[in-house]
Amino acid sequence: MEIGEGGGSRHGEEERRGDEEEQEKENEEDVAVEEEEEEEEEGDDEEYAIEFDEETNPLDFIEEAADGVELYQQFERLEYEALAERKRKALQDRIDRGEPSKKPRRDEFLGATMEEINEMMNFGMRRRNRSRAPKKRGRKKGSRNKFTHEVSRKIGDATLHYASGDYEEAIPLLEEVVLLAPNLPDAYHLLGLIYEAMGDRMKAINFHILAAYLSPKDPSLWKKLVSWSIEQKNSGQLMYCLKKAITADPNDVGLKFDIALLQFEMGEYKKAAESYEQILEIYPANIEARKMASKMYRKCGLPDRAISLLEDHVNLPNSKVDLNVVDLLVSLYMDKNAHNEALRHIENARLALGFEKLPASLNTKAIICHAHLGEMEPAEVFFQDIQMENSPAKGDWILEVADSFASLGQYDYAVKLYSTLEEIVGDKNGKLYLKVAQCYISMKESGKAIPFFYKALSKMEDDIAIRLTLASVLVEEGKEDETIILLSPPKSSDIAQSKPWWLNGKIKLQLAKVYRDKGMLEAFADTIFPSLRETLIIESMNQKVRPAKKLPKTVLFERAKLLGEQQPQNIFHGFKPIGTTAELAKAARAKKLLQKKASLRAERKAAAIAAGLEWQSEDSEDETPRKEIQEPPLPGLLMNMEGHQLILDLCKALASLKRYREELEIINRTLKVANNALSEEKKEELRSLGAQIAYSTGDPKHGYNYVRHIVQQHPYSNAAWNCFYKVVSRVENRFSGKFLNRMKAAWRDCVPPIVISGHHFTAISQHQAATRDYLEAYKLQPDNPLINLCVGISLINLALGFRLQNKHQCVVQGFAFLYNYLRICDNSQEALYNVARAYHQVGLVTLAAAYYEKVLAIKEEDHPIPKLPYEGSSTREKDLRPGYSNLHREAAYNLHLIYKKSGATDLARQVLKNYCTV
Missing domain, CATH: 1.20.5 (Single alpha-helices involved in coiled-coils or other helix-helix interfaces)
Structure with missing residues (x-):
């Protein structure tokens, strides 16, 4: 028991x-x-290994990749599903055995947020690290899956076939291995080697990618893919493989150099500098990496960081002096204007070398630092030492020092060095002559600069800037004739030259200014008019060019090329393209627009086919040529005051030369194109010139609008209304009473438009309407002699008509206004003549003869003829004979008519003999 x-x-x-x-x-x-x-x-950069299901054939991935199918995400999905399936099987086994499932960790559920749960559910995304208690890393011995003896035997047989060159025998064996153990990287690696030996590079790359992805810590595979990516010029894949290779072998300096070089070519200087610094963490004594890191920091605008890297090396105890490092460090200090520090390092290098002489490059920098500090004594020593130097870079050092002296205002030293350099290497392109000339200009010695400008121009004949600068210097020296020769076309010009310098707009502009200053108006107009006219035409056309609302397809395709860098036969897609953030954003938008256009085109095509219509491609609508902004001969002329004054001077010159059509064209185009840029004063002056054209030409209709504008701006100016009336009186079928009615309505107390309206009605024999306007003006200005004269004459003309019944009363009223006019004018000769002419008109010849005799009894002095505001002291009065203001001839002639009609022939003959004989 x-x-x-x-x-x-x-x-x-x-x-x-x-x-x-x-x-x-x-x-x-x-x-x-x-x-x-x-x-x-x-592991931040580690990824899950791919685990294929039993029903999945991994070889299908290679075949599908050849058709351009993107499979990168499929690998991620398979990886996630394999991991989930393994956990489900382990959990199901425990349930089948009746055992409790593993208790979940507290921080897996209780401490998880929705964001973390979503990350676990989304395949291909790394799960966030969670804080845990420190545990032993790595797998326990024997926990890795072991493959069967059959798989090992097949791999061995395939390896032997590969070694003996029997590729056709090895491939089926490896395909069987892939089906039996789809997660074994050795099979894919061997397949990649076989296809590489067979010359099928694309399949070899794809199998090597699978092998590297399944064994991410094997650096040899990633390095091989790096070299192949370089051959394919696939920068996105290259960057990805470089990062994986560095992760697998962090101590490989060559890989870090490669990725730093790639980042430098991409323009990511800061990342390149950081990559070089990673090399320094492994090998601090690597001088080349240190210098490259400093250069990269210098390029990205971090000179302090660059200096710190070099200082760390220079300040090491018992470190050997590297003159290249010192040179770079001195350059960095000079960029920061820390010349004292730069000199300190140069002196330290001199002391470290002992009796050995410093290289000329450091001596050159030392001279420049002394010059910046105001110490010019070492410059004399430099002049002596540089003569004894035999280095091929001797000219570069002299030029660097000379340019520094010129920038510091030490022009004497700079000229001396430039002359020395000319003796050593000569001046093949004329740049040294130009530098010497500019030094003399800065020293206010223009006379000495002129010969050097001519020497530079002999080497660079087509250089517009040198020619213009020399022309300005010649003008300052008072050599206008020499300037004209310099800027004028050569007598034997080369017609075969595509763009001769004398056709440049700036050259013509400078030459025109010289002609203008010398008073050569015709040469001035002939020189500048064609270029100015073409400039106005082009600017007018440019204003009509609208910005493109949509980009053409050619531009979109060009931008989208950045995203299409991956090769379609590659098994991996989705690498980040190489480019700046702005370029990638533009490329993404372009790709989206192209896809949208393609979908719209497909819908339209389907709709057309469904409707039974013939489909026509719409590709041509995106490629229609659009106008582009052209460059005028005189760019920026309409945007500055000097250009506006030049236009006014040209218009005045054309007016003096009586080239009114050309002047009017310039005025019209300028006011249309540069309306917003011109000041109101310049606009008024141009419109006044247009009004002057209308007043001066025989066909004034082209300037009529300018005259109207002037009276609108100056409604109370008698001179403006005089110009308006003189222009209007010579325009046929253009005069409109609507404008005068608007002016009378706008300014009711303005007399000139009322009087001109009356003149218009008088000219068309509508005396009643004319009398109405004159009487309205009389109410405003009853003491105006002109208005009284006009009212009297209009009443007399009205009385001479057939429709008026009380004619005698109208005549008496008319003479009442005329006698008022005579009183206001104080019985002047002109007033007496007008009264006599009125009596003569109504047939009262006795009274008319008496007034004509009074006119003959008065001697009138000459008076100046009124001028318009824009008219200066013209020679019109000099052409008039003396006595042009006297009315004796007119009164004598009318009086002789009265005598002759009354039968007093002898008396009539005597009057003509006394007053009308030349």
Whole structure:
């Protein structure tokens, strides 16, 4: 019984012990699985290995990749599903055995946020690291999957076939291995080697990518892919493979140099500098990496960081002096204007070298630093030492020092060095002559600069800037004739020259200014008019060019090329393209627009086919040529005051030369094109010139609008209204009473438009309407002699008509206004003549003869003829004979008519003989 009990207890104890051992094994497996998951989660750059299902044929991926199918995300999905399936199987086994499932960690559920849960559910995304208690990393021995003897045997046979060159025998064996163990990287690696030997590079690359992806810590595979990516010129894939290779072998300096060079070519100087610094962390004594890091920091605008890197090396105890490092460090200090620090490092290098002489490049920098500090004594030593130097870079050093002296205002030293350099290397392109001339200009010695400008111009004949500068210097020296020769076309011009310098707009502008200053108006107009006219035409056309609302397809395709860098036969797609953020954004928008256009085109095509219509391609609508902004001969002329004054001077010159049509064209185009740029004063002056054209030409209709504008701006100016009336009186079928009615309505107290309206009605024999306007003006200015004269004449003309019944009363009223006019004018000769002429008109010849005789009895002095505001002291009065203001001839002629009609022929003849004989 005891034995039975004891046996039973021992049996139970053995079962319990066996269960504990089994549970311990399961716990160890769980810990191994957990540690495996932790190792995968904690690596920032590590990724899951691909695990294929039994029903999945990995070889299909290679075939589908040849058709351009993007499979990168499929690998991520398979990886996620494989991991999930493994956990589901382990959980189902525990459930089948009736064991409790593994208790979930508290921080897996209780501490998880929605964002973390979403990250776990989305395949291809790394799970966020969670803070855990420190555990032993890595797998326990024996936890990795072991492959069967059959897989190992097939791989061995395939390797032997590959070694003997029997590729056709090895490929089926490896395909069977892939089906049996799809997660084994050795099979893919061997397939890649076989296809590489067979010359099928694309399949070889794809199999190597699979092998590298399944064994991400194998650096040899990634390095091989790096070299192949360089051959393919696939920068996106190259960057990806370089990062993976560096992750697999962080101590490989060559890879870091490669990625730094790629970042430099991309323009990411700061990242390149950081890559070089990573090299320095491994090998601090690598001088080349240190210098390149400093140069990269210098390029990205971080000179302090660059100086710090070099200082760390220079300040090392017992470090050998590297003159290249010192030279770069001195250059960085000079960029920061820290010339004292630069000199300190140069002196330290001199002391470290002992009796050995410093290189000329450092001596050159030392001279420049001394010059910046105001110490010019070392410059004399430099002049002596540089003569003895035989280095091929001797000319570059002299030029660098001379340019520094010129920038500091030490022009004497600079000229001396430029002359020395000319003796050593000569001046093949004329740049040294130009630098010497500019130094003399800065020293206010223009006379000495002129010969050097001519020497530079002999080397660079087509250089517009040098020719213009020399022309300005010649004008300052008072050599206008020499300037004209310099800027005028050569007598034997080369017609075959595509763009001769004398046709440049700036040259013509400078030459025109010289002609203008010398008073050569015709040469001035002939020189500048064609260029100015073409400029106005082009500017007018440019204003009509609207910015493109949509980009053409050619531009979109060009931008989208950046995203299409990946090769379609590659198994991996989706690498980040190489480019700046702005370029990538433009490329993404362009690709989206192209896809949208393609979908719209497909919909339209389907709709057309469904409607039974013939489909026509719409590709041509995006490629229609659009107008582009052209460059005028005189760019920017309409945007500055000097250009506006030049236009006014040209218009005045054309007016003096009576070239009114050309003047009017310039005025019209200027006011249309540069209306917003011109000041109101310049606009008024141009419109006044247009009004002057209308007043001076025989066909004034082209300037009529300018005259109207002038009276609108100056409604109370008698001179403006005089110009308006003189122009209007010579325009046929153009005069409109509507404008005068608007002016009378706008300015009711303005007399000139009322009087001109009356003149218009008088000219068309509508005397009643004319009398109405004159009487309205009389109410405003009753003492105006002109208005009284006009009212009187209009009433007399009205009385001479056939429709008026009380004619005598109208005549008396008319003469009443005329006598009022005579009183206001104080019985002047002109007033007496007008009264006599009125009596003569109504047939009262006795009274008319008496007033004509009064006119003959008065001697009138000459009075100046009124001028318009824009008219200066013209020679019109000099052409008039003396006595042009006297009315004796007119009065004598009318009086002789009265005598002749009354029968007094002798008296009439005597009057003509006394007053009308030349």
